Amino acid sequence: MANNGENPSPDVGGKTVKLKADDGEIFEVEEAVAMELQTVKSFFDDDGVSYDTVVPLLNVSSTALAKVIQYCRRAVELRAKSGDDEGANEKAREEREGLEAELVREESDEGIKELILAANYLNIKDMLSFLCRAVGDRIKNKSVEYVRRFFVLENDFSPEEEERTRNEVAWAFEGVDAD
Amino acid sequence: MSTYLPKDVVLIILSRLPPKSLLRFRSVSKSWLSLIGNPNYVSKNLLNHSILTAATAHQLLLVKLTAPSIPQRQICSFLSYQTLAFASQTPQNLPIRSPRGLSIVGSCNGLLCLFDYFSGGDIFVWNPATSELKALPCASNVDTVCFGFDHKRNECVVMRTRYAPERDPPVFITNRGDLRLNRVAEVYRLRSGDSWRKLIVDGDVPDCNGPNSRSRWAYANGVCYWWTLRGVEDEKIVAFDVSEEVFRTTPLPDASVLGRRSDVRALMVLNEWVAMVVVRNKSKWEGKLFDIWVLLEFGVKESWTRLLRIEAFPGLEWPLGFWKNGELFMENGEGELVLYDPSTQTVRNVDQVDHGVKESLQVLAYTPTTVSFEGGL
Numbered sequence: 001m002a003n004n005g006e007n008p009s010p011d012v013g014g015k016t017v018k019l020k021a022d023d024g025e026i027f028e029v030e031e032a033v034a035m036e037l038q039t040v041k042s043f044f045d046d047d048g049v050s051y052d053t054v055v056p057l058l059n060v061s062s063t064a065l066a067k068v069i070q071y072c073r074r075a076v077e078l079r080a081k082s083g084d085d086e087g088a089n090e091k092a093r094e095e096r097e098g099l100e101a102e103l104v105r106e107e108s109d110e111g112i113k114e115l116i117l118a119a120n121y122l123n124i125k126d127m128l129s130f131l132c133r134a135v136g137d138r139i140k141n142k143s144v145e146y147v148r149r150f151f152v153l154e155n156d157f158s159p160e161e162e163e164r165t166r167n168e169v170a171w172a173f174e175g176v177d178a179d
Numbered sequence: 180m181s182t183y184l185p186k187d188v189v190l191i192i193l194s195r196l197p198p199k200s201l202l203r204f205r206s207v208s209k210s211w212l213s214l215i216g217n218p219n220y221v222s223k224n225l226l227n228h229s230i231l232t233a234a235t236a237h238q239l240l241l242v243k244l245t246a247p248s249i250p251q252r253q254i255c256s257f258l259s260y261q262t263l264a265f266a267s268q269t270p271q272n273l274p275i276r277s278p279r280g281l282s283i284v285g286s287c288n289g290l291l292c293l294f295d296y297f298s299g300g301d302i303f304v305w306n307p308a309t310s311e312l313k314a315l316p317c318a319s320n321v322d323t324v325c326f327g328f329d330h331k332r333n334e335c336v337v338m339r340t341r342y343a344p345e346r347d348p349p350v351f352i353t354n355r356g357d358l359r360l361n362r363v364a365e366v367y368r369l370r371s372g373d374s375w376r377k378l379i380v381d382g383d384v385p386d387c388n389g390p391n392s393r394s395r396w397a398y399a400n401g402v403c404y405w406w407t408l409r410g411v412e413d414e415k416i417v418a419f420d421v422s423e424e425v426f427r428t429t430p431l432p433d434a435s436v437l438g439r440r441s442d443v444r445a446l447m448v449l450n451e452w453v454a455m456v457v458v459r460n461k462s463k464w465e466g467k468l469f470d471i472w473v474l475l476e477f478g479v480k481e482s483w484t485r486l487l488r489i490e491a492f493p494g495l496e497w498p499l500g501f502w503k504n505g506e507l508f509m510e511n512g513e514g515e516l517v518l519y520d521p522s523t524q525t526v527r528n529v530d531q532v533d534h535g536v537k538e539s540l541q542v543l544a545y546t547p548t549t550v551s552f553e554g555g556l
Contacts (some may be wrong), residue, residue: 070444085509098472114186116188117184117188120188132191132192132195134520135192136196137193139196140197142199144207148207148208150181151189151207152181153207156208157208157209165205165206165212171476171481172200172202173203
């Protein structure tokens with residue numbers, strides 16, 4: 001797959017960096033955006049690594065990488081807008097929250113988890129933080145069974161143990177979303 | 180095939196969850212049970228972190244006390260909320276008739292609401308940063324005052340309840356029950372009104388009546404809380420939602436859980452939850468016993484959770500409010516402000532504040548504003 005419309009090659013004079021996803025797809029990204037990914041930044045911080053080197057991101061799918069790049073690009077733009085002006089900062093903050101909401105809104109549980117893994121591997125602190133917050137919001141009213149499926153966890157309680165643990169805080173099981 | 184998230188990421192997700200969710204998710208697996216832990220205030224586990232960590236950072240701590248001078252003066256000191264470093268002190272003598280009667284009902288948006296309950300009706304709104312002081316239209320027989328912020332209409336609201344014998348038909352007072360029939364609740368909106376407006380209340384207007392005269396009301400997130408006693412066994416906490424203008428009640432834990440009815444109880448808030456500290460007198464050398472309870476879900480009696488017991492500190496007299504990370508402001512036997520740290524079980528003096536007349540100390544979170552409220556706030 002060639003570069004798609006979401007990832008146009010910039011024709012301004014800035015430096016770009018090439019990132020390679022797990023399926024071999026190459027994304028050419030502005031340097032400022034690429035440096036949002038701390039993993040990429042560390043890659044180039046090593047002596048002798050030229051900026052022409054393609055950065056292999058073996059643990060990130062091209063779908064996830066495309067979304068990460070899109071998010072970071074807009075995050076960099078928004079950060080450039082804020083400054084000393086409180087009004088401008090407030091507006092930038094609201095736009096940023098809108099950007100975050102947009103990113104997670106359409107995502108399935110699997111999609112969000114994939115993005116979390118990408119943000120974790122690429123070491124993008126802000127992105128990981130809001131993705132975790134979004135997952136928290138998704139699961140906070142869910143049942144124990146739903147959470148087990150989401151986190152791929154085995155129920156290792158005996159039936160008696162589980163019943164006892166539940167009964168200790170029976171009230172916390174009221175008002176839970178149906179699965 | 181479902182994606183598996185590594186443990187450090189799971190911890191970040193869980194650290195954002197509210198206590199009710201965490202308590203339920205203890206049943207997910209044995210490792211989550213141990214990770215989430217039990218509510219006991221002192222252990223560093225996810226559950227205690229979610230209960231004790233504040234969502235908002237306050238700027239200042241307001242400490243009010245009555246100075247033991249002649250004539251007695253009400254002094255307000257402002258400390259940095261984060262460090263407790265001294266910031267300022269008000270020079271102004273508050274307009275009061277009886278020094279011991281003045282209480283700060285609440286702090287919202289840089290404004291303080293003062294209630295002189297000995298006078299039975301004087302209510303003031305005060306901005307210490309601009310020195311503006313406004314006396315609200317007076318009435319007599321006011322028993323409860325609360326002060327909160329209406330997020331929907333973006334204004335501060337004062338609510339009061341009072342005995343209003345002008346309500347018809349007139350009732351000949353024979354006992355305390357009759358007093359309840361003639362009570363009204365009224366609101367005064369700082370931005371959109373010049374007068375008190377009577378509320379239409381479903382049923383009786385709840386009164387403010389509890390096991391002691393101190394620490395009877397509390398406020399968090401647009402809701403005011405206070406004690407009420409409907410019958411001998413029917414003690415509840417009332418919540419008044421300032422935006423919706425409705426009253427709700429929540430029961431206390433069963434007597435078997437809570438302990439003797441003769442214990443006194445201080446009402447306060449811990450972050451967004453109603454909390455109470457049960458105070459039991461023991462012997463003079465043992466000091467008092469303090470049990471800290473938090474109500475994790477309003478209206479649900481079983482969600483009362485005991486967090487901590489403080490005992491064997493003979494100097495401690497009364498709980499005043501929570502600081503950060505679960506530390507508790509208290510008053511000692513000399514009328515001094517002290518701080519109890521549950522993780523080390525130690526008490527230290529807050530030196531930046533002088534001692535006051537006993538039982539006159541109050542602490543409140545406060546963030547100043549220089550916006551004039553005559554322009555509407």
